[in-house]
Amino acid sequence: xxxxxxxxxxxxxxxxxxxxxxxxxxxxxxxxxxxxxxxxxxxxxxxxxxxxxxxxxxxxxxxxxxxxxxxxxxxxxxxxxxxxxxxxxxxxxxxxxxxxxxxxxxxxxxxxxxxxxxxxxxxxxxxxxxxxxxxxxxxxxxxxxxxxxxxxxxxxxxxxxxxxxxxxxxxxxxxxxxxxxxxxxxxxxxxxxxxxxxxxxxxxxxxxxxxxxxxxxxxxxxxxxxxxxxxxxxxxxxxxxxxxxxxxxxxxx
Ligand SMILES: Nc1ncnc2c1ncn2[C@@H]1O[C@H](COP(=O)(O)OP(=O)(O)OP(=O)(O)O)[C@@H](O)[C@H]1O
Ligand SMILES: [Mg+2]
Numbered sequence: 001x002x003x004x005x006x007x008x009x010x011x012x013x014x015x016x017x018x019x020x021x022x023x024x025x026x027x028x029x030x031x032x033x034x035x036x037x038x039x040x041x042x043x044x045x046x047x048x049x050x051x052x053x054x055x056x057x058x059x060x061x062x063x064x065x066x067x068x069x070x071x072x073x074x075x076x077x078x079x080x081x082x083x084x085x086x087x088x089x090x091x092x093x094x095x096x097x098x099x100x101x102x103x104x105x106x107x108x109x110x111x112x113x114x115x116x117x118x119x120x121x122x123x124x125x126x127x128x129x130x131x132x133x134x135x136x137x138x139x140x141x142x143x144x145x146x147x148x149x150x151x152x153x154x155x156x157x158x159x160x161x162x163x164x165x166x167x168x169x170x171x172x173x174x175x176x177x178x179x180x181x182x183x184x185x186x187x188x189x190x191x192x193x194x195x196x197x198x199x200x201x202x203x204x205x206x207x208x209x210x211x212x213x214x215x216x217x218x219x220x221x222x223x224x225x226x227x228x229x230x231x232x233x234x235x236x237x238x239x240x241x242x243x244x245x246x247x248x249x250x251x252x253x
Contacts, residue, residue, distance in 0.1 A: 001026075001027040001028065001061055001075075001159040001160055001189065001190045002024060002025060002026045002027065002059075002060070002061060002062070002190070003024070003025045003048060003058075003059070003060055003160065003190065003192070004023070004024040004025075004058070004059040004060075005021060005022060005023055005024075005047075005048065005056060005057070005058050005059075006022050006056055006057045006058075006059075007020050007021070007022055007055070007056035007057065008020070008021045008022070008047060008054060008055075008056040008057075008058070009021075009054060009055040009056055010040075010043055010047050010052055010053070010054045010055075016213065017040040017043045017213060017214075018040060018043070018044070018047070018054075018213075018214055018215075019214060020056070021056075021214065021215050023209070023215065023218060025190060025192065025207070026190075027159070027160065027189060027190025027191075028186060028187060028188050028189055028190055029186055029190065029191070029206030029207075030182065030183070030186035030191045030193060030201060030204050030205050030206055031190070031191065031192045031193070031205065031206060031207050031208075031209065032193055032194075032195065032198055032201050032205045032207070032208045032209065032221070033045075033192060033193065033194040033195075033208075033209045033211060034194070034195065034196075034198050034208060034209070034210050034211070034233065035194075035210060035211035035212050035216075035233055036212065036233065036234055036235075039211040039212045039213065039233075040211050040212075040213055040214070041164065041165075041194040041211055042081055042084065042164055042194070044194075044209075044211065045078065045080075045162050045164050045192070045194070048060075048072070048076075048162070048192075049069050049072045049073070049076060049078055049162070050065055050066065050067045050068045050069040050071075050072050051069055053067075054066070054067065058072070060072055060075045060076065060160065061075055061159070061160075063075075073103070073104070074104070074158075075158055075159055075160050076158055076160045076161070076162055077100070077152075077153030077154055077155075077156060077158040077160070077161045077162070078153055078161075078162050078164075079146075079149050079150055079152075079153045079161070079162065079163040079164060079166050080149065080164055081164040081165050081168075081194075082142055082145060082146055082149070082165070082168060082169055084164075085145070085149065086138075087137055087138070090136050090138065091136065091137050092133070092134055092135060092136055092137065093129065093132055093133050093134070093135055093136075093137050093140060093144075093148045094133045094134060096137050096148060096152055097120065097123070097148060097151045097152045097155055098112070098120075098155070099152070100152045100153070100155050100156050101116055101155060101156060104156050116155065119154075119155060119157060120151075120155060123151040123154055123155060124151070126177075126181060127147045127150060127151055127177075127178075127181075128147065128174075128177075129144075129147055129148065129151060132144050141169070142168075142169030143167075143169045143170040143171055143174055145169070146166060146167060146168075146169050146170055147170075147174065147178075149166075150163070150166060150178070154185075158189075159189055159190065160189065160190045160191075160192070161185065161189055161190070161191050161192070162191075162192045162193075163182075163191065163192070163193045163194070164194050165194055165195060165196065166178065166182075166193065166195075168196075175200070179200055179201070182201075182204075183204050186204060186206075198221075198225065202221050202225070205221045207219060207220060207221075207224075208220070208221050208224040208225060209224075210224050210229055210230075210232075210233045211233070212232070212233050212234075216229065216232050216233050217229045217232075217233070
């Protein structure tokens with residue numbers, strides 16, 4: 001499983017977010033995307049999925065998917081950033097999860113096969129969805145919504161999963177169980193995860209991509225999370241990052 005971008009350029013009007021980036025991510029493994037607000041993390045996900053206009057080419061597993069979300073969606077499960085999702089019609093949590101299968105099969109009605117039914121059951125159990133699975137998605141709390149969006153990305157068992165800040169709204173227990181689940185998934189899938197809290201993933205990350213209107217650095221966590229690179233990425237906020245790194249070192253000892 002692999003994701004490749006060639007000469008990727010994205011701009012919104014005159015605002016240049018990416019200017020001719022070429023990179024390849026080869027899975028399985030966990031790849032971390034970091035960068036300050038407005039750096040282009042969400043734009044990167046959306047470009048790889050064909051959801052924004054771009055120049056260049058995108059390949060998933062060797063197949064060109066440039067600007068073709070339907071084709072990209074055959075390989076990729078996407079967990080959008082929470083504040084960017086708002087279904088325009090009433091839909092229950094369960095229906096939203098199942099809609100990923102309907103879209104994949106292009107079937108007019110839903111019929112889960114045995115494998116999908118058992119996967120749905122295990123996701124409901126593992127992500128703790130049972131209490132609110134029949135409720136309207138719009139009425140759920142932020143952390144509940146995030147768990148439903150995760151289940152939606154996982155229900156088709158895709159080889160590649162992209163998660164855009166998957167647990168900003170989750171409580172500590174929810175985060176911990178999700179991180180455990182992500183580490184397991186990363187053993188057999190390609191996970192691309194953006195987070196403002198990179199220290200949570202350091203022990204597992206195969207590579208880190210640091211963005212700030214373009215790729216500032218990409219490589220092993222040790223190389224990218226150096227003070228020098230962090231200063232280029234985060235500027236004055238870097239003190240906070242250093243403090244987080246220190247906490248992780250403490251736990252690792
Ligand atoms: N549809 C759009 N039209 C115009 N500008 C946009 C659009 N989407 C994003 N932008 C701009 O592009 C820049 C990058 O946005 P993006 O959402 O990719 O950042 P991000 O790294 O995901 O930030 P955050 O950490 O806040 O989620 C921002 O300056 C944003 O205002
Ligand atoms: Mg974002």
